[in-house]
Amino acid sequence: MNICVTGGAGFIGSHLVDRLIHDGHTVLVIDNLSSGNKEFVNPKAQFIEMDIRDSNLSSIICEFKPEYIFHEAAQTEVSVSMNNPKLDCDVNLMGLINVLNAAVTCGVKKLLMPSSAAIYGDLDTLPLDESMVGIPTSCYGLTKLTTEHYLRIYHEAFGLNYICYRYSNVYGPRQGNGGEGGVISTFAKAIANGLPITVYGDGDQTRDFIYVDDVVEANILGLENNVTGIYNISTNIASSINSIINEFKCISNSKIDVSYACERIGDIRHSRLDNKKAQQDFSFKTTFNLRDGLYKTYEYFKANK
């Protein structure tokens, strides 16, 4: 099948493209390389360097005649969204509308894209499930929540099928420091280079870390199954930052120089997402445990110092 992936030069998008190519699809990647890397783009994919806000986006995508679009391109940094809400809104909403219009114009079978756990904000009833009403605490969370409503409205008004994934904290090879799951890649890079790491807070804060291949699998299941709507994609397991450091000590077989700094304003204490809905509706399950995922991530950063 012909499949278009925006953000296919980024962390998650490039892994997704690798899997689609492996599965025999013809893939067009559209990415402006603002945080992505051309070297991550599978050489068997077609690549166009373009901004998703470009007025030619629709004609470029329609020319390719995709059956499906994966829209992974986004401004992904919470801090950027707070320092420059206009940029975050421009890329994540104006860019989104451009992609939605292209999807409708080209008549794709489905648009598949991420939202984020950031839409839940600071709700403290864990695990978080899809029925809870999110109150985002960042502009990034707000653009992601608004994204979900755009998808619903385009579905109702224009018949665009969609699946939208609230990823928890994704980690794995190729991840940059800036995005959401960034703490693991930051640690892995530093430890691979023998550098010290800094923990903000006491390290007992927890996150729901999911390995990138499990996220890619969720996207493939969304392609293969006739499902529409919003789904948490997560492990439903809470891991503390200190437990991550302990795993890295075993994996790297080295002493790690850890210092603790003040908690950052706006950081939430605990986050864990229920994934029952995805399990029930399209048999989603994770296959990577934390140690295996951390090992693969560490090995990648050691080999790419």
Ligand SMILES: NC(=O)c1ccc[n+]([C@@H]2O[C@H](COP(=O)([O-])OP(=O)(O)OC[C@H]3O[C@@H](n4cnc5c(N)ncnc54)[C@H](O)[C@@H]3O)[C@@H](O)[C@H]2O)c1
């Ligand atoms: N990494 C996580 O833990 C996580 C969690 C929840 C949701 N998400 C979402 O998953 C998606 C992928 O995130 P990622 O972690 O791979 O980030 P990433 O920064 O590695 O990838 C984003 C890609 O989009 C491209 N891009 C950005 N703005 C663009 C624009 N205006 N036009 C064209 N391309 C543009 C970048 O160059 C990059 O290649 C994003 O929508 C992000 O919000 C990620």
